[in-house]
Amino acid sequence: MLHGQSDECLRGANVRRAGRVRTSFAGWRALPPSSRHGTVASAVSAEAEALAAANASGFGLAAYFCTRDLARTFRVSRALERCMVCVRTGRSIMMKVFIVGIAGETGFRLARMLKDRGDEVDGLYRRSDQARRLAGIGVAATHGDLLHIQARQLAEAMRGSDAIVFSAGAGGESDEMTTAIDRDGVVKSIDAAGLAGVKRFLLVSVFPEAWRERHMDAGFEHYMAVKKQADIALSESNLDWVILRPSALKNDPGVGTVSLAVAQIHTEVRRDDVAATLAELVHAPAVSRKILELTEGDTPIAEAVGALACT
Numbered sequence: 001m002l003h004g005q006s007d008e009c010l011r012g013a014n015v016r017r018a019g020r021v022r023t024s025f026a027g028w029r030a031l032p033p034s035s036r037h038g039t040v041a042s043a044v045s046a047e048a049e050a051l052a053a054a055n056a057s058g059f060g061l062a063a064y065f066c067t068r069d070l071a072r073t074f075r076v077s078r079a080l081e082r083c084m085v086c087v088r089t090g091r092s093i094m095m096k097v098f099i100v101g102i103a104g105e106t107g108f109r110l111a112r113m114l115k116d117r118g119d120e121v122d123g124l125y126r127r128s129d130q131a132r133r134l135a136g137i138g139v140a141a142t143h144g145d146l147l148h149i150q151a152r153q154l155a156e157a158m159r160g161s162d163a164i165v166f167s168a169g170a171g172g173e174s175d176e177m178t179t180a181i182d183r184d185g186v187v188k189s190i191d192a193a194g195l196a197g198v199k200r201f202l203l204v205s206v207f208p209e210a211w212r213e214r215h216m217d218a219g220f221e222h223y224m225a226v227k228k229q230a231d232i233a234l235s236e237s238n239l240d241w242v243i244l245r246p247s248a249l250k251n252d253p254g255v256g257t258v259s260l261a262v263a264q265i266h267t268e269v270r271r272d273d274v275a276a277t278l279a280e281l282v283h284a285p286a287v288s289r290k291i292l293e294l295t296e297g298d299t300p301i302a303e304a305v306g307a308l309a310c311t
């Protein structure tokens with residue numbers, strides 16, 4: 001992202017636009033010691049170079065950098081010998097996200113949240129009458145059936161995305177459909193992501209021990225088995241994956257807090273909060289190749305995701 005326009009530290013300086021940079025530094029500029037309004041003394045681009053210049057200057061660093069990587073924020077802050085660090089979460093890093101199952105209960109909530117934070121959103125929906133509702137939140141998604149669409153067709157729709165979220169599901173329609181959507185649909189989407197060159201892939205899965213105490217029917221056991229097979233397929237891929245296992249979903253309004261960790265007790269969780277967690281995870285590339293379990297809890301969602309980004 002460019003910086004400088006509203007940067008009080010650099011006001012009056014000759015600000016060079018750095019253009020749109022997603023994961024790297026937008027640029028660093030060391031100010032002369034005596035002048036807050038002087039000409040920018042130098043422009044450097046590499047992290048190590050910027051840190052070395054700042055630490056050698058005797059007066060520190062005045063700069064912004066934009067990153068999607070919270071771990072990098074902490075690394076740079078620690079490496080600066082003299083500095084005043086302000087960390088701001090912003091809506092400034094826009095991403096393009098493709099949601100498989102975008103018209104579903106969780107998928108639609110996620111689409112709306114991502115749009116609200118300024119992201120570009122696309123996705124796969126099955127029924128033509130869903131287009132209107134999606135248009136209502138400013139999304140012109142891709143109409144298609146996961147059963148019949150070819151991986152290369154799906155890849156074309158996904159091309160140019162920064163992340164894919166798979167939140168489709170057969171909803172227990174039949175064992176055949178559960179296998180076709182909840183497992184084979186995931187595998188097809190993984191293949192499509194590979195063909196499209198999209199690395200980041202978030203999968204909505206399920207707690208393996210969900211409702212063990214209820215002695216569920218064979219259809220539910222089949223659902224659990226294929227969900228696990230989908231988890232395995234994604235975890236064995238070379239994608240930058242995250243598997244999110246929410247507790248039993250409910251439609252009560254979100255509360256903005258959760259419990260999120262590699263192991264949780266299965267209870268319930270609100271779809272709004274699942275969608276908000278997915279939205280944070282999409283924007284937290286430092287959280288990668290992790291299986292996470294999500295339940296109701298007291299931790300603000302951004303904090304819960306941010307804590308994982310630092311581990």
Ligand SMILES: NC(=O)c1ccc[n+]([C@@H]2O[C@H](COP(=O)([O-])OP(=O)(O)OC[C@H]3O[C@@H](n4cnc5c(N)ncnc54)[C@H](OP(=O)(O)O)[C@@H]3O)[C@@H](O)[C@H]2O)c1
Nearest residue numbers: 101103104105106126145146147168169204205206248249
């Ligand atoms: N329900 C729970 O308690 C629970 C718990 C943990 C995890 N999960 C998982 O969480 C995810 C989201 O659940 P949810 O209840 O929010 O989802 P949902 O409302 O059932 O949405 C699923 C979406 O997938 C779409 N879909 C199904 N078959 C398709 C096909 N052949 N082609 C294209 N799209 C298709 C559906 O399309 P239509 O709108 O046309 O039906 C629907 O929009 C699912 O993967 C589910 O397994 C659920």
